[in-house]
Amino acid sequence: MQVTVRVERYADQGRCVGHIDGQVIFLRFALPGELVEAKVDMPIRSKRRFLTGEVTKVLEASADRVEPAWPLAGPLAWGGGLGGADLVHVSLPGQLKWKQATVEEQMSRIGHVQARVSVQRPDGDDELGGLNWRTRIDLIANEQGLPSMRRRESHERIPLSAMPLATRSLNDIAGKLGVWKGGFEPGSPIRIAVPQHEDEERGDNFALLIGNKVKAGRRKLTENIRLDGHNFVYEVDAAGFWQIHRSAPQLLAAEVMDAVQTGLNTVQSPVIWDLYSGAGLFTLPLTELAADACLLSIEGSRIAVAQARHNAKCAGVDSQVTALCGDVSKTIADGLTHKHAKPDAVVLDPPRSGAKAAVCRQIANSGVPLIVYVSCNPASLARDTATLVEAGYRLTHIKSYDIYPMTHHVETLAVFSK
Ligand SMILES: C[S@@+](CC[C@H](N)C(=O)[O-])C[C@H]1O[C@@H](n2cnc3c(N)ncnc32)[C@H](O)[C@@H]1O
Numbered sequence: 001m002q003v004t005v006r007v008e009r010y011a012d013q014g015r016c017v018g019h020i021d022g023q024v025i026f027l028r029f030a031l032p033g034e035l036v037e038a039k040v041d042m043p044i045r046s047k048r049r050f051l052t053g054e055v056t057k058v059l060e061a062s063a064d065r066v067e068p069a070w071p072l073a074g075p076l077a078w079g080g081g082l083g084g085a086d087l088v089h090v091s092l093p094g095q096l097k098w099k100q101a102t103v104e105e106q107m108s109r110i111g112h113v114q115a116r117v118s119v120q121r122p123d124g125d126d127e128l129g130g131l132n133w134r135t136r137i138d139l140i141a142n143e144q145g146l147p148s149m150r151r152r153e154s155h156e157r158i159p160l161s162a163m164p165l166a167t168r169s170l171n172d173i174a175g176k177l178g179v180w181k182g183g184f185e186p187g188s189p190i191r192i193a194v195p196q197h198e199d200e201e202r203g204d205n206f207a208l209l210i211g212n213k214v215k216a217g218r219r220k221l222t223e224n225i226r227l228d229g230h231n232f233v234y235e236v237d238a239a240g241f242w243q244i245h246r247s248a249p250q251l252l253a254a255e256v257m258d259a260v261q262t263g264l265n266t267v268q269s270p271v272i273w274d275l276y277s278g279a280g281l282f283t284l285p286l287t288e289l290a291a292d293a294c295l296l297s298i299e300g301s302r303i304a305v306a307q308a309r310h311n312a313k314c315a316g317v318d319s320q321v322t323a324l325c326g327d328v329s330k331t332i333a334d335g336l337t338h339k340h341a342k343p344d345a346v347v348l349d350p351p352r353s354g355a356k357a358a359v360c361r362q363i364a365n366s367g368v369p370l371i372v373y374v375s376c377n378p379a380s381l382a383r384d385t386a387t388l389v390e391a392g393y394r395l396t397h398i399k400s401y402d403i404y405p406m407t408h409h410v411e412t413l414a415v416f417s418k
Helices: 092-109 168-176 248-264 283-289 302-314 328-333 356-365 378-390
Strands: 002-006 015-020 023-028 035-040 050-060 136-141 147-150 157-159 189-193 207-210 213-217 220-227 230-237 271-275 294-299 321-325 345-348 370-375 394-401 411-417
Touching: 002 015, 002 023, 002 050, 023 035, 092 378, 092 394, 168 189, 220 248, 230 283, 230 302, 248 283, 248 345, 248 370, 248 394, 248 411, 271 283, 271 356, 283 294, 283 302, 283 321, 294 302, 294 328, 302 321, 328 356, 345 356, 356 378, 370 378, 378 394, 378 411
Parallel strands: 023 050, 271 294, 271 345, 294 321, 345 370
Antiparallel strands: 002 035, 015 023, 035 050, 136 147, 136 189, 147 157, 189 207, 207 213, 220 230, 370 411, 394 411
8 A cells, every 4th residue: 555644753763753544654764854755564463543655756855855865775665675674765964864863762751860971983984874783793694595585574684795884895805705696505594793893804704694503714803802912812703792883892892991980989999790791802902990899790691701701811811800600680699708798889781671670779789889781772771761861860971873884883981870
């Protein structure tokens, strides 16, 4: 069904909202204020309270609308339909506006806090037009064995000859390895991971994984960040978690350090929890806060914890770090040693689902005066904010980072104190 809609405002998941005949419709590839024609999706359930659909024609365009820089990721009606860039129709300033509005709205509606949120874009992204930022990509081999992405609402897998969101180094390496020429087993998952290295010989510091097997490069990758003239080096599993944007590890680590340093002020011998700590991105720099700073990290992935321990040892700070492997809530509930039980600061960087009420209450019950929450999902951050505020904390600082350009995703750092 084809409809004409006046678009009203930003909604979630990269969509905007409008009404047809009094019924709500969530639209992909729309912008507030526009008049658009849209194709309504076939309802999956007959009694849905709302409709969804996708723009097919723009009758009155927003000033924030641009031609998609990656047409394959644009609307289906214009030959697009690939995922991964649902804001490809929005100008770069318009993307910042979108993200600011959605973070502020979620914090107000779900978190019950009114906050003005600025969104920072990493250096270089404006010049690159919001492309070339991913250091990791995941594709799938199509029927012809070519690296591809699935087209929305179909089983069609569209072959790629480059990945516009991936860094130039990643695209170069993929080209040199002949990835775009294919030859893969149909249906195989293809992951390419290429650490951001500006001034070093790369050698084999990259990975091409087919399924879970290394086809080229190596499984243990070396990542590094520089903070205040100090170089922090990390061994990271090619299939494991690492911040995807080429600048995100350094940017987020610097912001976390700044927030903890400012919040701790003159605390001597600080005890710090780093929850959902991965391979120790924040753990290593946090040890620099004081020669006797005591770090407790908790992470669920066994491989990431082994790497966090290895990374702490190579940095010569293993005596300051206790890296526990396990579910955060269960590990805290099982009891912590006396020296870790009363933290001066808690840093947490949970997955998209957030920390949830139980973990927020465990953090609050520790009596910690300072919480630095890094989140990739404003909705779960807002929900956890409500729990922390109920437990007596105040939101003292919030800032977002556009480390997922061309998508509705946004990273946010929120500081709470009591
Ligand atoms: C967003 S990542 C952050 C990792 C790290 N802070 C970084 O920036 O590299 C979230 C991490 O939480 C871990 N994780 C997810 N659920 C968990 C849980 N319930 N308990 C412990 N760790 C968990 C994941 O394995 C992942 O490494």
